[in-house]
Amino acid sequence: MKHQLLLTVLLTMLTTSRSFNVASRRVVFNDLMTIQMKMKSTTDASSEAKGLDSISTPGNNDGDNGSDNGGEARRKKKPVNSSRFRQHVNPLASRYQQPRVPSPSVDTSWLTSNLSSPSNPYHLDIGCAKGTFCLSMSPLNPSVNYLGLEIRDPVVEYALDRRNRRKLDNCHFVSCNANVDLERVLEGMNAVGGLLKTVTIQFPDPHFKEKHKKRRVVVPELVRLIGESMEKEEGVVYLASDVKEVLDEMREEFNNCDMFEDTVEGDGYLEENVNEVPTERELSVLKDDKPVWRASFRLRR
Numbered sequence: 001m002k003h004q005l006l007l008t009v010l011l012t013m014l015t016t017s018r019s020f021n022v023a024s025r026r027v028v029f030n031d032l033m034t035i036q037m038k039m040k041s042t043t044d045a046s047s048e049a050k051g052l053d054s055i056s057t058p059g060n061n062d063g064d065n066g067s068d069n070g071g072e073a074r075r076k077k078k079p080v081n082s083s084r085f086r087q088h089v090n091p092l093a094s095r096y097q098q099p100r101v102p103s104p105s106v107d108t109s110w111l112t113s114n115l116s117s118p119s120n121p122y123h124l125d126i127g128c129a130k131g132t133f134c135l136s137m138s139p140l141n142p143s144v145n146y147l148g149l150e151i152r153d154p155v156v157e158y159a160l161d162r163r164n165r166r167k168l169d170n171c172h173f174v175s176c177n178a179n180v181d182l183e184r185v186l187e188g189m190n191a192v193g194g195l196l197k198t199v200t201i202q203f204p205d206p207h208f209k210e211k212h213k214k215r216r217v218v219v220p221e222l223v224r225l226i227g228e229s230m231e232k233e234e235g236v237v238y239l240a241s242d243v244k245e246v247l248d249e250m251r252e253e254f255n256n257c258d259m260f261e262d263t264v265e266g267d268g269y270l271e272e273n274v275n276e277v278p279t280e281r282e283l284s285v286l287k288d289d290k291p292v293w294r295a296s297f298r299l300r301r
Helices: 002-016 022-054 071-075 132-137 153-166 178-191 210-215 220-229 244-255 280-287
Strands: 122-126 145-150 171-175 196-202 236-241 260-262 293-299
Touching: 122 132, 122 178, 132 145, 132 153, 132 171, 145 153, 145 178, 153 171, 178 220, 196 220, 220 244, 236 244, 244 260, 244 293
Parallel strands: 122 145, 122 196, 145 171, 196 236
Antiparallel strands: 236 293, 260 293
């Protein structure tokens, strides 16, 4: 405040006084530059302090308090700030077109070292985001392995940190593009003796723009791979979105595959979530009193 006042006075003197000679104006100008530099230094320091203060430990909305034992927790490196995750990425970009999951003939440790019983049945959550759905479901069904696929690396890092803090051994998250790595993921399950029992695709990125619709996750190849790998008797796919067009498009892709049949006849929709817990997105949508569109499919007998 003091610097700002001095700056205003000196600017007024410099621009209005006619009695200043060249030397006097140079002195005033130098004073102005000094004050401006001090003000900038103060502003930068303040911004840096605020930036450090704004970094908070995520997870409070999901029941994680992010603390261990008093001062020890404060000295630990803080987890990734979940509020800073990028919401949208282009899955067709070259960096996301590279395989990230190894072939099961080469390595299955990404399953065997992360799950206590890798041969148990699997629930696959495509587009798992921060993993809240899998983290909530896995304690309710300890004989099922919950595997979440998410394309954004920092989000997967955050989900894995949450899993580790909860000490869950039937839940894992993999950073990959489902349209690139799904076949290797499913082959890995089969290689360790596990069967794909259920699949959820909930609130995927809608990619609203017409030119971006080709980025949507549910495509014929993905549907075919799921159908070929799913357990024949109990296999179920559950779809949900708060964008009717997106749900209808996903539903059409599964209807076009002769391996699946819609559990709802005609043009109707499932009225309720068939899972034991909703996703964070569904809770948010329902809180705003907005509709959620749902459908489910089973393998043809």
